[in-house]
Every structure is written in structure tokens, then in C-alpha cells.
Amino acid sequence: MKVHVTINGVSYERDVEPRTLLAYFLREDCGLTGTHVGCDTSSCGCCVVVMDGTRAVKSCSMFAVQADGHEILTVEGLAEGGQLHALQQGFWDQHGLQCGYCTPGMLLTSYALLKHQENPSEADIREALAGNLCRCTGYNNIVKAVQQAAATLRQPVGAK
């Protein structure tokens, strides 16, 4: 089946089997391996991507054809012009990653959270990230990273 998806602002058209999962479409058909597959059963959240700007979805539990005509944001699309996204900077500054395997999913789930809530409480962040597992167990720093990013993004544009 023909699938047409806009990923990180770039248009991709591919011919896929109907059963192809979005995660494998991104990784194997589009060569975007920043999206990780941890459990393949929608438990771990490594594969989270953002659909249509605000909706965090687990790409292992969606068919590629369900993304037809939609916009997908993956971790490769977060940084702009060589500048880390505020979330990426937050994870860097707060040591929000250890092995890094869960990080793309953590970043994109947090990205969608901050689109919905610009000033989430710690409880809001933990609730939003409940479906993202970090087997290094670095949750405290992940929460701090999201808090830092939220504060950065709340600043007026141009302010440092």
C-alpha cells in the first residue's frame, strides 16, 4: 500500500505491507533510526513519536497506514539549525539520560506534554511519562530535565 507521511517536515512516500508498524516504517523504510524499539508491545515507550504536532503515540502499536496523510515528529526533528531543542538541552544539563535507549521516547512524550501544558507540576510530568520506562531508572533527573525545558520554553522568545 502507498503511504505518504510528512516526517520532520520532509515528505516520504513509500510502498509498504499493510501490517507494517509505524516504528519499522520510520526505521527501515525511511532510515530514521532515532526512534527506538524496546519492547514491541506498547509497554516501554522507547518508540514514542509525536503525530500532528501534539499527540504522543507509541509507533510500535500503530500501523504505518494509520499515519498516512499525517505529520510525524521524531527525535531527529527536534534540534533546529544545529541548536538543541530545550528538552534536549534539559536532558543534557540535568543528566537526564544514562544509556540513552529510552531517551527519544522520553523526549517526544515530554514534547507533547509541554504542548498541552506549559507549566506542568512534577506530578503532571510523572503521570505523562508513566508509559515510558527507563531501565537505568534515572527518573528523577528526567523529571528535572523536563522542568528545565518547560521553564526555558516559557521564557519570551529572544530572552536568554
Added chain:
Amino acid sequence: MVADPVVRQMGTVVGSLCHNDPAGDWTAVALASRATVVVRGTGGTRRVPIDGFLVDSFSTAVEDGEMALGAEFPVPDDATAGSYQKVERKVGDFATAAAAVQVSMNPDGTIRAAGVALSAAGACAVRVDAAEQLLAGQKPSAELIRAASDAAWHRSVPQADLRGSVEYKKHLAGVLVARGLRQAFARLGVQA
């Protein structure tokens, strides 16, 4: 609930019913609240009561060429309340044990109708008929809740797995039905 917040971006109530995991949440809730599933195929639309819809683990009354379109839950009146009680290992996990209850009261303070169902207590979610029958027509009391709790213990036929032993899960089934009933009665302002 369906799993965690991110899964719920795609997951649905009817999808959960169709999945019919033995330890799912919505199947037990649908039993306790006497839901009906709307199923459509080339032959037309049919409405399947939840008891007949849940056939076996991971299998439902949906036939080849059919699709479940929705679920209908009776609208509870002011004298009706429910509760869902669950023990889980982590947020969004399938139940180690869970109980769904719903009670409706008569103006004279007796129970008009009760729905009691368990998850993680058999091949698929089960209705605790014995508990429903012994509750109906009675005035809520600690003894009545204990009797319903015992009925749940008897009805639960769980499988031992990483989440717990058979003994543990049966124990939880009884405890959770009692907690659910107490909360449902409390929500109605009824002394139990």
C-alpha cells in the same frame, strides 16, 4: 483504563473489550455495569450483551467479517454508584487482581440491583453471580459485604504468574470486592 496515557492516545474502550485480556480492566467494568457491545457485519448490526460477548481469553463473539463499533452502558440513575478496585505492579499494567462493582438502591434502603465482576480471575473477566444474588433485596451491612467478598473468593479461578500466586490473587478478589462495595455505598451516602 487502557494502559498508560500514551497508549490511550490510540487505545479505546471497545478495543480493550475486543482484546479481552483475562486481566483487562474494561471487561470487568462492562460486566458489572451490564454493557452491550454493538457489532456490525455484512449481515447487519447486532447488539451482544457483554456476558455473551466475552467468549474466552482473547476471543469474543465478533465473527469473521464483523467489527465491534461501540459499547452501550446503561445510564446510571441517582441511586446507582460503582467502584473499580485494582492492584497492579506499575501504572498501566494489567491487573494482578481487580474488581468492578455497581449497586442501585431502592427508596427503602434495600439494594435494588448489584453488579459484581472480577478481572484476572479466570480465562476472561467473570461475573460473580452469587454475590449479585445475595446482595439484591438486602440492606447494606458489614456482614453482607463479607458474604459478597467470600463469594468473590470462591468464584475467582486465577492463574499463577509473575504477578502473584493463585492464593494471593483469590485473596485479593475478595478484598477488592469488599473495598469496591464499601466505596460504592459511600458514594451513595449509604451506611454499610
